[in-house]
Amino acid sequence: MIRVPLRPLARVIAARNQGIDPDIAEAERRAAALRARRAEERRRAEGRLWLLSVLFLMCFLAVGGRMTMLAATDPEEPVAEFAGDPMRAHRADIVDRNGELLATNIVTSALYVETRQMVDMPGVARGLAEIFPDLDEKTLLTRFEGRGNFHWVRSQISPEQQQAVHDLGQPGVYFGPRETRIYPQGQRLGHILGGARFEREGARAAEVAGVAGIEFTYDDRLGDPAQVNTPLRLSIDLRVQNAMRDVLEHQMDRFDAVGAAGILMRADNGEIVSMVSLPDFDPNDRPAPRGPEDELLFSRASQGVYELGSTFKAFTTALALERGEVTPHTIIDTRGPLAWGRFRIRDFRNYGPELSVTDVMVKSSNIGTARMALETGIGPQQDFLRDLGFFDPSPVELPEARSARPLLPPRWSELSTMTVSYGHGLAATPLHLATAYATIANGGLRVEPTLMADAPLPTEEDRVLSAATSATMNGILRAVVADGTASFADIEGYEVGGKTGTADKPIAGGYAEDRVIATFAAIFPASDPEYVLVVTLDEPVDRSGPVVRRTAGWTAAPTAGQTIRRIAPILGLRPVPEAPAASDEPLTLAGSRP
Structure with a gap:
């Protein structure tokens, strides 16, 4: 049996008092309640729809905003493959x-x-x-x-x-x-x-x-x-690098040399503007170490340790001038050969019984230089060469150069002092030589070679020579080019100074008689040096005349001259007429040692 709930008696009595059928009144009440419930349900449904619409709009705006940001940003590849071990996929130029x-x-x-x-x-x-x-x-x-x-x-x-x-x-x-x-x-x-x-x-x-x-x-x-x-x-000037390499390559062919090196350095702060070593290699296809072309990886400029010959006479002369033992016009005994025990020191040719200090450099007298070194002594010579950087590998930013340690005499005797004075018995790289010449030429402040642009200038704490000695040496180096062994490097208007050096190549048991390392170290302009240039040729031979010549004056010096003629305009140097030389000062005579 289905039980039907009874209607409230009060509603029935009230409907009858109003003359209304209670059943109809109850039906209308239920219909009204149903409408109210449906209206509430609609209101709730519309609220939910509005809430969902707002949420959807917010998500759409967020996604759209992110897409806009990505579209306005330059695309980048991820720089890491793994979160814990970053892989650097990019590299700076x-x-x-x-x-x-x-x-x-x-x-x-x-x-x-x-x-x-x-x-x-x-x-x-x-x-x-x-x-x-x-x-x-x-x-x-x-x-x-x-x-x-x-x-x-x-x-x-x-x-x-x-x-x-x-x-x-x-x-x-x-x-x-x-x-x-x-x-x-x-x-x-x-x-x-x-x-x-x-x-x-x-x-x-x-x-x-x-x-x-x-x-x-x-x-x-x-x-x-x-x-x-x-x-x-970098401090490298690509224009100068290309010009120097072209000249060296041409001169290698001309003199049948097996190799060549060239370094151009700013004298004031040691910046390397150009550094060339031939033969060279393409880093896009770098030869494998210990492979058939392994020798191409060897840099003659920063790794090659050579005896650099008479270029060292500039250091001997500079030290003697700095110590006040000589002046440019001091007379030196050059009678030879100079005997030391069973050893004999000779000049390339007979220059007479005496020369001034300037002429010792101009004519490149081994005997005169050795006598000055004996006067200076072993300790001061070692200290000076150490200050110039010849006792340590070059600090340039090349890992290969750090292993190129200069070769020093195992026992530094008085004989070593004499031979080292003219570049025999001590071997170093052309980069060492360029750095030392920059120190001599720039007023006497030691520089460190660098391949980075905007290198700082040295300070007074780096002083090795007095400014007066530096100026005197620049004048002597100018005389070597104007009147001496390096005349083929004399480029009109650029006031080139420098010193040649020809060293016999060492072989097992001694030195070769027909193979040399020819070097020329130049400064320009000599009155106020801005640049140092070092050129080295390995086993050059000049067959242009009736006599075969191998010395630096005939090979390295003209190579440096051609290089300066090519690069000076690139460097912004204009040729300037040279002032006439001043009259000679009175000579100061000095006693000679046997």
């Missing part, structure tokens, strides 16, 4: 002192395969071997069928090769994005830049690391994400 590009990156691809995705392994191996002739089809197939799913094929491919691989249409063959280091100037800066390679590789990125030269020394700086958009600026 390297530019010369004028902003010319020396090293940069280009986007390329690596090639790898995932064998689980392949449907035709033999076809993939065959196709890749056709595209890359250095790959063997059977070797590739053996690798693909071996253990593992992931296999590298090439760490770097060209766009043409990438298109050819793409045209194979084979599943399981993939390209990994890369930034590859390139050197637009090729081999012209190989020994300075060094080179780079892929250090770590992932499927989506690879880290480039320097292996030598500036790339190695400044590896952290170049790979620093905070500085990746700031180029590393």
Whole structure:
């Protein structure tokens, strides 16, 4: 039985008193209650719809705003492959002192395969071997069928090769994005830049690391994400580098030399404006160490340790002047040969029984220089050469140069003092020589060689010579070029000064009689030196005349002269007429030693 709820008696009585049928009144009440409930439900539903609409609008605006920000931002590749071990996929550019590009990156691809995705392994191996002739089809197939799913094929491919691989249409063959280091100037800066390679590789990125030269020394700086958009600026002037290399290459051929080196340095702060070593290499295709072309990696400018011959006479003379033992006009006994035990020191030719200090330099007298060194003594000579940097490797920013330690006499006797005075018995790099000549020429303040632009100037704490001695030496070096052994380096209007040096090449058991290292160290303009130039030729031979000549005056000096003629206008130096020489001062006679 269905029980029907009773209607309230009060409502029934009230309806009857009003003359209304209680059933009709109850039906109207229920209908009104139903309408009210439906209205409340509609209101609640509309509220929920409005809330959802607002939430949807907010999400749409957030997504739209983010898309707008991304569209307005330059696209960037991720710099890390793994969150815990960042992979530096980008590397800063390297530019010369004028902003010319020396090293940069280009986007390329690596090639790898995932064998689980392949449907035709033999076809993939065959196709890749056709595209890359250095790959063997059977070797590739053996690798693909071996253990593992992931296999590298090439760490770097060209766009043409990438298109050819793409045209194979084979599943399981993939390209990994890369930034590859390139050197637009090729081999012209190989020994300075060094080179780079892929250090770590992932499927989506690879880290480039320097292996030598500036790339190695400044590896952290170049790979620093905070500085990746700031180029590393060198002191090198690309225009001068190209001009010097062209001259050296031509002169190597002319004199049948096996090698050459050239360094141009600012005298005031040691900045290296140009440094060339021939033969050289292209860092885009760096030779492998201990490979068939390994010798190309050797820099004669910063690594080659040689006896530099009579260029050292400038240091002997400068020290004697600084100590007040001589003046430019002091007379030196040059009678020879100079005997020391069983050893004999001779001059290249007979210059007479006596010469002034200036003429000892002009005519390049070994005997006169040795007598000045004996007067100076062993200790002061060692201290002076140490101050000039000849006792330690060059501090230039090249890791290879740090191992080029000068070769000093094992027992520094008085005989060593005499031979070292004219460049025999002590070996150093041309970079050591350029640095020492800059110190002599710039007023006597020691400089350190650097490949970085905007190097600081030395201070009084770096003083090695007095300014007066420096000025006197510059005048003597000018006389060597104007009147002495380096006349072929005399370029009109540029007031070139310098000193030649010809050293016999050491061989097993002694020295070669027909092979030399010819060097010329120049300063210009001599009245106020701005630059130092050192040129070295390895085994040059001049056959232009009836007599075969190998000395630096006939080989290195004219090479330096041609170099200065080419680079001086680039450096902004204008030829200036030279003032006539002043009259000679009274001579001061000095006693000679036997």
